[in-house]
Amino acid sequence: MKIAVAKEIEVCERRVALIPDIVARLVKQGLEVLVETGAGDRAFFSDAAYEAAGATIIADTARVWGEADVVLKVSPPQERSDGSSEVELLREGSVLISFLNPLGNPAVAQKLAERKVSALSMEMIPRSTRAQSMDALSSQASISGYKAVLIGAAALPKYFPMLTTAAGTIAPAKVFVMGAGVAGLQAIATARRLGAIVEAFDIRPAVKEEVLSLGAKFVEVKLDEETATAGGYAREISEDSRRRTQELVAAHIKTADVVITTAQVPGKKAPLLVTEEMVMGMKTGSVIVDIAAEQGGNCACTEPGKDIIKHGVTIIGPINLPSSVPVHASQLYSKNLTSLLQLIIKNNAIQIDFGDDIINDACITHAGEIRNSRVKEALQTVVGAG
Structure with missing residues (x-):
């Protein structure tokens, strides 16, 4: 099972999806963690720190995204400088966990569905006692x-x-x-x-x-x-x-x-x-x-x-x-992500269980479809306005 930490390409984004301490815990659980070269630089986490934690550092962006079973990000997938999209880097059938802004920009959800990616949006985590450790909106809003x-x-x-x-x-x-x-x-x-x-x-x-x-x-x-x-x-x-x-x-x-x-x-x-x-x-x-x-x-x-x-x-x-507070913002976000990972990775395999209310609410695309009704409504509104 390969977990990838992608380097953020949005200009103002300094956070990283996983910090080295969290990577070390995942490696101990038997997961392979791929980290794109320089992914943690702007949050003051060096490639050497990730290597020491047991991660594999990879310079080839396409390889990081293409080999991963699960890709972890902070910002929604972006358009790249060469005109391509980060969505295109995702392997069909893989999982993406990130902030996705699916209600504000439902077109991203449409692209992910077309790519047959199972996308879990951190904005859609339900506000419940059980989901508190995964509530990235709250952890980041506090900052x-x-x-x-x-x-x-x-x-x-x-x-x-x-x-x-x-x-x-x-x-x-x-x-x-x-x-x-x-x-x-x-x-x-x-x-x-x-x-x-x-x-x-x-x-x-x-x-x-x-x-x-x-x-x-x-x-x-x-x-x-x-x-x-x-x-x-x-x-x-x-x-x-x-x-x-x-x-x-x-x-x-x-x-x-x-x-x-x-x-x-x-x-x-x-x-x-x-x-x-x-x-x-x-x-x-x-x-x-x-x-x-x-x-x-x-x-x-x-x-x-x-x-x-x-x-x-x-x-x-x-x-x-x-x-603007990338060290602690990344630390808190890492905890949110790994708490969610524990729900979808069982026995070193991905299990998307829609019987779990957290997964059911957070997963906006799966098997080529947009499965969240609020995201569908948002997309229809955009299409209608267009």
Whole structure:
């Protein structure tokens, strides 16, 4: 059984699918691990470290992908510089495990199905107690929340903590976190550690206790509709509910020094939480860090991948924040992947058991077909729009 670790070719991706410590454990289990030359370089894991762990280092990309029974990646398959696609490198009947963005870009799922690849999407891991160790969205979102606060603190022309000095007392910064999922909760905790006064908002009332437990004030809105999916994610809300929400948070945004926005809906454009009018009402020198920039942004002024100043406010739209902490991001992701591998590899052979709810939800293509209904719907929408 051969497990391959592919080198990421996306420009901004510094993570690697497996770190050497995890490779050593897989080798001890009797699995052969192939690592593409330089796969871990940008995450500070050398080829020598992989070799010491028992991996075989291979320079030929086509060989790494073509010989593998299971290919592990971070980013979805990309188009290569020579015009070919990484999907074409996969052997028919092999397994691909990666972030695949199947709801946002279902065309990738179509290509994988045509290639007769069994593709497991890390975004589709169910939110259940049993699947916690495989929940890569959560492990990576935690890093995003942490790093967003550090970016905000660095950009703010003020201290975060309260300071009492001979020259006078400095009041603590006020941080407003919008969205109290995994990223938001980590942002709250990090901002509190840095000494800021923190308020947090989320449309899901169930997260109130978690926010309060971290020492933040919870800003609550009463809505007459369900605001969370069965999996615990925020649900897309009606236009009326969105208007009421914006009216409530406007006053809190106005007094904040740093606003961290984290609200995302899988497969959808990020909800608009901060209008340009709200930005105009903020204090000069304030900062917005929009974690949802890749999905269009929670702020009307966000430009993905750019830092801009508008109406005296610095608006930062970071892309792929987990990649900026590649050592620990890779470590956590490696654990997520190997936990999932244990489900599909039995007695040194691949067993895709659709009776297992985790595999059933995560496997989006198998035997030449797209088997996930949500991905099929997303693909039909794209085709219809085209």
